[in-house]
Amino acid sequence: MKVLRFQAQVDETKCVGDKLCQNVCPSGAIQVVAKKAKVDWEKCVGCGKCSDICPHDAAKLVRLAQDKIIGIAPEELETLAKEIDELCWEAGLPPHRVMCSCTRTPAKECAAAVLKGAETPEEITAMTGSGSGCGIYCLARTLTLLKHHLGELKPPKGHKWYDSTPSMWDVPPEVEEQHPESYLKEDRAMRLEYITRKGAKQ
Ligand code: SF4
Ligand code: SF4
Numbered sequence: 001m002k003v004l005r006f007q008a009q010v011d012e013t014k015c016v017g018d019k020l021c022q023n024v025c026p027s028g029a030i031q032v033v034a035k036k037a038k039v040d041w042e043k044c045v046g047c048g049k050c051s052d053i054c055p056h057d058a059a060k061l062v063r064l065a066q067d068k069i070i071g072i073a074p075e076e077l078e079t080l081a082k083e084i085d086e087l088c089w090e091a092g093l094p095p096h097r098v099m100c101s102c103t104r105t106p107a108k109e110c111a112a113a114v115l116k117g118a119e120t121p122e123e124i125t126a127m128t129g130s131g132s133g134c135g136i137y138c139l140a141r142t143l144t145l146l147k148h149h150l151g152e153l154k155p156p157k158g159h160k161w162y163d164s165t166p167s168m169w170d171v172p173p174e175v176e177e178q179h180p181e182s183y184l185k186e187d188r189a190m191r192l193e194y195i196t197r198k199g200a201k202q
Contacts, residue, residue: 102133
């Protein structure tokens with residue numbers, strides 16, 4: 001969940017259509033059509049990356065008349081709780097764990113976005129605000145979540161994704177069995193206990 005106070009706007013008289021903004025937008029909100037950038041406010045999460053990168057001063061953030069909240073409503077999280085739990089734990093992400101440190105979005109909210117149809121990190125960002133800060137550390141976790149739900153993924157043309165980092169949660173059980181000397185099972189159990197205790201306190 002994120003509170004928006006600003007969203008992007010383009011001054012078409014200054015826009016030269018070089019797509020720099022389109023390539024850095026984390027939610028796919030700004031697209032160049034007929035050589036002019038256009039912003040979809042349904043998707044814009046007000047991160048300001050377009051305005052930071054625009055060399056022609058065409059993309060700018062404008063103050064909204066009223067704050068706007070984006071995210072998955074608590075009642076939807078409640079309704080989807082069982083499926084969210086299953087998806088998060090399958091991906092090795094405790095549901096209450098923060099996925100995006102910049103916006104403090106928990107894994108359960110991103111999982112809910114996936115269950116509601118998001119198929120790319122950009123769609124998750126547009127639905128939750130997650131990934132609208134640095135966009136680096138959350139991306140690996142976001143891709144892990146999507147891969148567990150959809151299988152292999154391909155980045156959209158022109159976009160770069162840092163791939164998900166394999167962790168102890170990705171080691172198949174048969175490999176774990178073959179290498180008891182690595183204490184993977186014990187490490188996972190300890191980590192889970194720590195995360196569960198930490199989550200209970202939040
Ligand atoms: S970066 Fe600026 S000039 Fe380039 S397409 Fe986007 S708004 Fe237009
Ligand atoms: S989400 Fe960020 S980069 Fe994309 S249009 Fe909105 S302010 Fe610009």
